Amino acid sequence: MFPAPQTDPVSFAGTQHELFTGMNLRIGRSDTVHGVAWRPWINELTLPTPSCHQGWSGLGAAGELVATDASVTCRKCRRILGLDPGRQQIPLFDLP
Structure with a gap:
């Protein structure tokens, strides 16, 4: 059995912020x-997380999250980030 690798939390979080x-x-x-939001650790x-809170397994230390400069395609992230201003939820009731 191999010992678990040790990672310094401060340097790991710093690297994630840089990326x-x-x-x-x-x-x-x-x-x-997805858009990037920052979650408490x-x-x-x-640490970075999808703006829409889409789940995944891990902290990103094994490459589960990949930084990209591509445009956000997640519909929920686009709505949260205000990238689709014309697509608002329809109100349930017409209030005065």
Whole structure:
């Protein structure tokens, strides 16, 4: 049995910020491009996550998240980021 690799949380979070700041992301081999949001991790450190909160397994340390400068294609991320302003949810009730 091999010991688990040790990673310094501060340097890992810093590297993730360098990779994903100003970028979008893909999860694994998916063609879908998500916007980037930052989620709390350890001691006020943050890690990148899809803006739409799409789930995946891991922290990104094994390459599960891939930084890209491609345009966001996830419909939910586009709505959250205000990239589709004409596509708003229809109101359930017409209130005065």
